[in-house]
Amino acid sequence: MCAACLSGSAAESLALCRLREALVPHDLAHEAMLTIVWHSRTGGAAAMAQAVAEGGGREARLIAADDATPELLRGAGGYVFVAPENLGSLSGAMKEMFDRCYYPLLGRVEGRAYATVIAAGSDGHGAQAQIDRIVTGWRLRRVADPIIVNFAAQTPEAILARKEVPQDALTACRELGEAMAEGLRLGIF
Ligand SMILES: Cc1cc2nc3c(=O)[nH]c(=O)nc-3n(C[C@H](O)[C@H](O)[C@H](O)COP(=O)(O)O)c2cc1C
Numbered sequence: 001m002c003a004a005c006l007s008g009s010a011a012e013s014l015a016l017c018r019l020r021e022a023l024v025p026h027d028l029a030h031e032a033m034l035t036i037v038w039h040s041r042t043g044g045a046a047a048m049a050q051a052v053a054e055g056g057g058r059e060a061r062l063i064a065a066d067d068a069t070p071e072l073l074r075g076a077g078g079y080v081f082v083a084p085e086n087l088g089s090l091s092g093a094m095k096e097m098f099d100r101c102y103y104p105l106l107g108r109v110e111g112r113a114y115a116t117v118i119a120a121g122s123d124g125h126g127a128q129a130q131i132d133r134i135v136t137g138w139r140l141r142r143v144a145d146p147i148i149v150n151f152a153a154q155t156p157e158a159i160l161a162r163k164e165v166p167q168d169a170l171t172a173c174r175e176l177g178e179a180m181a182e183g184l185r186l187g188i189f
Contacts, residue, residue: 033184034177035076039065039083044119044151044163049082051170051184052117055177057187059129065097070104077184080176081138085120085127110139113189115146115176121159124148131186143189144176 034056038049053060063072065083073079083094090098116131118124128146149169153159183189 033077051173052177055174056181117143121153
């Protein structure tokens with residue numbers, strides 16, 4: 001079991017570990033044009049990150065927020081940030097990724113393309129606005145409309161349950177990945 005997953009209950013931690021293993025099949029050393037940085041606790045953002053990567057095809061790579069380094073992010077042509085909203089803002093692991101990478105990349109990724117996908121229980125705009133604010137410092141350019149998928153999870157049971165992402169949301173994520181990869185490949189972004 002990886003260190004990042006040791007905090008929750010045993011069953012929850014094991015499930016998250018499997019999720020991480022399943023979602024990191026790509027060679028992290030490959031300098032892909034489209035880098036999808038993701039964090040997920042109950043599977044919603046993870047499934048959407050996977051769909052973005054499928055759309056992006058060979059030019060896309062998935063990086064779990066815990067595994068993201070300034071070097072890996074610097075090697076990307078564009079970014080899709082996929083994460084849950086927690087307590088009105090970005091989930092802690094995703095915020096930690098920005099805290100860790102922000103200053104090493106400041107002034108080194110200006111003008112690159114980005115987009116966001118947020119998994120939410122009832123809102124999602126706080127997390128999205130927080131990413132927008134952070135990457136304004138990096139001078140990234142939003143190139144696609146924000147995607148927020150609301151799972152109508154507001155009770156503790158619903159919030160802790162594994163999330164099933166609706167097909168139309170997965171399709172939107174695949175199309176986002178496809179459009180971003182194509183735009184980067186053609187030099188439009
Ligand atoms: C501690 C915690 C706080 C949350 N706070 C919010 C919130 O402020 N707004 C919201 O829309 N959803 C909130 N949620 C719900 C999650 O965003 C939702 O369950 C989402 O599906 C989680 O994404 P994931 O399935 O990728 O882990 C919260 C969930 C947790 C565990």
